Amino acid sequence: MSHLHFQPTGGAAGDMILASLISAGAPLEEVSSLLQGLGVPFELSSERADVSGLRALHVRVTHPREHSHRTLEDVVGLISNSSLPRRVVERSLAAFRRLAEAEGAVHGVPPEEVTFHEVGAVDSIVDTVGSCVALELLGVESVSCGPLPLGHGTVSAAHGPLPVPAPATLEILKGSRVYWTEEPRETTTPTGAALMQSLTSGEFTESPPPMTLRSIGYGAGTAILSHAPNLLRAAVGELEGPSGSLEILEANVDDVPGELLGSAVDRLLEAGAPDAWLEPIVMKRGRGAYKLCALAESGDRERLISLMMRETGTLGVRHRRVGRSVASRRVVTVELPYGECRVKVGELDGEVFSVAPEYADAERLSRESRVPLPRLYEDARAAFRAAE
Known part of the structure; x- marks a missing residue:
């Protein structure tokens, strides 16, 4: 199984993620061609960047100037109605939904009412969806990432100056391992945080699983940092042996007939879940219930979560990355x-x-x-x- 590990030495932003993946072997022309399915005018180009003597890549998105802002519904419609591959759509929507949840929590509004400003611009959409396209072209099934570095200071935004890290960035990264640096600037952006969090379930670790390296790419940021090279490294390889990393999906249900729960287990297995099962549990007020569980490859997480919701009516599904050793x-x-x-x-x-x-x-x-x-x-x- 193909795996990708990010090393965010200088941080993570949408353009750095896309650049590192193109540098690792995703063809720029094919990324750009698939992105035409979004139906928005843009041009995607790349240029060489030398950072601390290393050959890296910087990408640039150019597009006609816009004066409108987009809601989550606008972005979801743009991506869902495109001709992009299914997994690209699922990964992209997961990142934007995570962004909307964070922005909603910060501003005190429901995610559906969030208006994207900088993140809703064409370049941010191309960076985010383009990164998911590049992952697909590289055949990446699972992703891991090192702890994200956070700077300090302030940054200009549509609402005015904001502290660094941006409030949405911290909201996205709650529960994840991060570290603060001495850099007086933004090193990890909300877009970069949302992509990394949604692709890895927010479990950041310096140690990727053992794998045979296939390709390595370097994405460069635009600023010159004083304490680290402004680079994001992407290492692509094949996981070694039968061991691998999966995600476990869980939902507590107390109002679904047993025969429908049994059907849900069968449908999860038919849909490609490596395993699915039911666990009897006791909920509040001593109410008997069941926990519907399934294992999922990272790329199948959102598809299987949707299936669990449709089959049971549950409004939420927990997920976390787990290791597995198999004979x-x-x-x-x-x-x-x-x-x-x-x-x-x-x-x-x-x-x-x-x-x-x-x-x-x-x-x-x-x-x-x-x-x-x-x-x-x-x-x-x-x-x-x-x-x-």
């Missing part, structure tokens, strides 16, 4: 006196440690042959050992 596995078919049965075989370091008949096959053969299920399990394991 090598294979499925073999064994011949029994009563028919064929598939057997799942688990191995560690080339040694078989688990032999488990597939329940569906075993139950069917048990019913047809009237052989007790425990005996059939024993026969299937014995047949595997004999064949090996």
Whole structure:
């Protein structure tokens, strides 16, 4: 599985993220071509930047001057009605919704009533959606990022001067690991924070999972920093071995019939969730309920969350990144006196440690042959050992 790790040495902004991904191998022409599906006029160009002796890339978005501001609904419509790939749409909308939630919390209004100013401009939209397009072109399935650096001072905004970090940036990064620097300027912008938080679930770590490096890119910021090179590094690679990083999705439900919850588990599995299950829980006032859970690859998170909401009516789904270690596995078919049965075989370091008949096959053969299920399990394991 392809993974990307960001090292935000100088910070993170929308243009730096896009530049690092293009520098890592996402073709500029293809990024620009796919972005035409947004239906807004713009031109995307890149130029070389030398930062501390390193060859980096800077991107520039030019467009006709605008005088209007956009609401979350405007941005969602622009992206949802485009011809962009599904995962690009999902990743882009996740970032903008996170921005709207943060701006709404800061200004005391619902996210739907937030009016984007700087973030609603064409260049910010191109930076954000373009970064998601670049991830798709690189084939990136999961993303991690180091802790984001925050500067200090003030920055000019549509509402007037604001403290650095911008209030929306801090709101977005609540619950995430960050650190303050001595830089008297904005190093991580709301757009950069929203992209990193939505792509990684806000779990920032210096140590990416083990992977075989494929490409490396450097995105350059425009300012000259006094304490660090103004660079964002993107390292793309393939995760090593069977271990990987997933996200766990959870929703507490107390008003859904059991048969609908069982159907929701089945639909999550059919939709590609590596696993899905129900847990009995006790909610407030001693009310019995269930927790619907599913594992998801990072790129499938929003799609599976939408499925959980549609199938159960829940208004919220928790998600967090989890590690997973898995054994090598294979499925073999064994011949029994009563028919064929598939057997799942688990191995560690080339040694078989688990032999488990597939329940569906075993139950069917048990019913047809009237052989007790425990005996059939024993026969299937014995047949595997004999064949090996």
